[in-house]
Amino acid sequence: MSLPFDLRALRVFVTVADRAGFSAAARELHVAQSAVSQTIANLERQLELTLFHRHERRIALTPEGETLYSHASELLERAEATHLAMQELHGLVKGEVRIGIPSMLGSYYFPPLLMGFKARHPGIRLTVVEAGARRLQSMIAAGELDLGVVIDDEQSRHMERRHLTREEMVICVPRSHPFAQRSCVSAAEFFDEPLVLFQDGYFHREFIEALSRQTGLVANIAFQSNLIPLTKAIVRQGFGITTFLRRVVDEPGLTAVSFESPAWLDLSLAWARDAYLSRAESAFVEYVIGHREVL
16 A cells, blocks of 8 residues: 655654744754645645644644544654664664573573573563473474574584584582482493482483483383472482583582583573574673583
8 A cells, every 4th residue: 555645744744733834843853834835835735734833933743633633643652662662672772682591501500601692682671491301492493592502412403503612521429429429320230229310301301311222221210300409309308319411510519520421411502493593692792602601
């Protein structure tokens, strides 16, 4: 549909109405009075309506003009707000990044990166979702998340990825446990112990299940919990042992012990392949990759 006006013509019309005169409107708009008069005349002709009562020394809106003024003022306000939003996005003043992070990474690895990025771009809103690695991949594919931290393996090959860090998965035991004095523990010894495991969908659980398949050993699951503080409390009290990324174990009362065959996980920042990244999302990726040494 072809409209009989544009935003420029509406701006002139509203200014004439606000200033109650063509000369005053021309001065405010920094154009010739003849240009203002011609714009209003063209607008009235295109709309086939009279918008102003023209008196010798003043003008006033007609009822038709009052109706147009109400709509035009709202349109111009929205146009200005849209223009400002685009300028802000261009300058990364505003925007949103929706990122999914597994709980271990969100609690122990990512806070410095998230806070550093927020300090650099205070107007960008960060929405952080905690979920298992596979759930995060599904959410990215469904467009529910923009970015996510995933395990760099066959199941994430279909995604665009930027490598973040390589971390060792270790056995977590209480300081009083016999394993605490060891430099490493075999998989068979680990599976002989009561285990505290995350539920399905978390890379912690997938790691245990993969180790079980490789060795033919069955996990003795004593507790299942996705809550890291609860899992640590259970381990600290001697009711079971578990596995964590090494940095997660670094606190009083717990000891990290390597597997006999050290277990390493590669972690990547990922998004849907061929997905469009907004300026805010691109800036986040650039910042995280540029500061991944803090991980």
